[in-house]
Amino acid sequence: MGRGKIEIKRIENSSNRQVTYSKRRNGIIKKAKEITVLCDAKVSLVVFASSGKMHEYCSPSTKLVDILESYHKQSGNRLWDAKHENLSNEIDGIKKENDSMQIELRHLKGEDISSLNHKELQVIEDVLEKGQANIRDKQDEIVTMLRKNVSTASRDGHGKWVSAAHNEATGLQT
Amino acid sequence: MGRGKIEIKRIENSSNRQVTYSKRRNGIIKKAKEITVLCDAKVSLVVFASSGKMHEYCSPSTKLVDILESYHKQSGNRLWDAKHENLSNEIDGIKKENDSMQIELRHLKGEDISSLNHKELQVIEDVLEKGQANIRDKQDEIVTMLRKNVSTASRDGHGKWVSAAHNEATGLQT
DNA sequence: TTGTCTATGTATAACGT
């Protein structure tokens, strides 16, 4: 189909190969369009040059995704579904975790506790008490630090306290 | 390219359409094979007849999945990633939520509080106190209910307490 | 490169069967 017949084997001359590639690629895409119109077919065509450059054709009014989905259905092939499923599972897992944390948080705040029994309430109370103890210890530490701080603290020329530690501990800055 | 020129528009005669479809489909697949060999290209071709029947061609030594993955990478096109991205975003969102709940929970339990300042600790303490108050109210309610219950309770023939309310409240059953 | 031009090879529309 040209000035001379050619064998169907790799074209060694790279610039010829490139030329032939782009001509034939256009040809195939044209044919794909035609069969789409003529025969009411759906076509998905993806071509990669050896250079890695890509071209595609996909019948109008049909997203490639849809075609691939049909492909997927028909072929029974998993394709991307594996990935899809992984993500879904991950979501489910995290959501579960999320829900239970949500519930635990609410309970600690004393919300949504009307259905809890004495034992369950006791567990929560214990946790709260433990938490409170820890928090208070920490507060005591801070107070101690402040006192130590105050005893060595000084004011600047404008009468402001000069102590990064003091500010940090009280949350006045940073 | 036949006995007569044809317009590129849907062939209305359905048997002609079917014939043309299968001829042209073979033609395209042949071309696809040729460009694959001649130009060292990779081709993925999926064709659906309007009947729903599918045919595919894929360059040898290349799985369709791989081609699609390359396609996906190169095209910057979302494709199935649209779905994936949605899922990923969802995951990110939930994870964020998760993390902050995680932190809040730890704080309420008095963990990981070494970097907190006085103000922040105070907030936590307030929440704990509020929660404790709620829990204690509920406990009181239960005690009241139990008392009321006990006064009207009875034992069964084997000496066991017969009171769904009592069991539920104390968590001995269910 | 990137395109345009033909001579030629191919694909195929319309027929037969």
Add this chain to the structure above:
DNA sequence: TACGTTATACATAGACA
């Protein structure tokens, strides 16, 4: 309906700009 056949339209290899 599903195949071969064949006249024709189309695609394209090589040449040249």
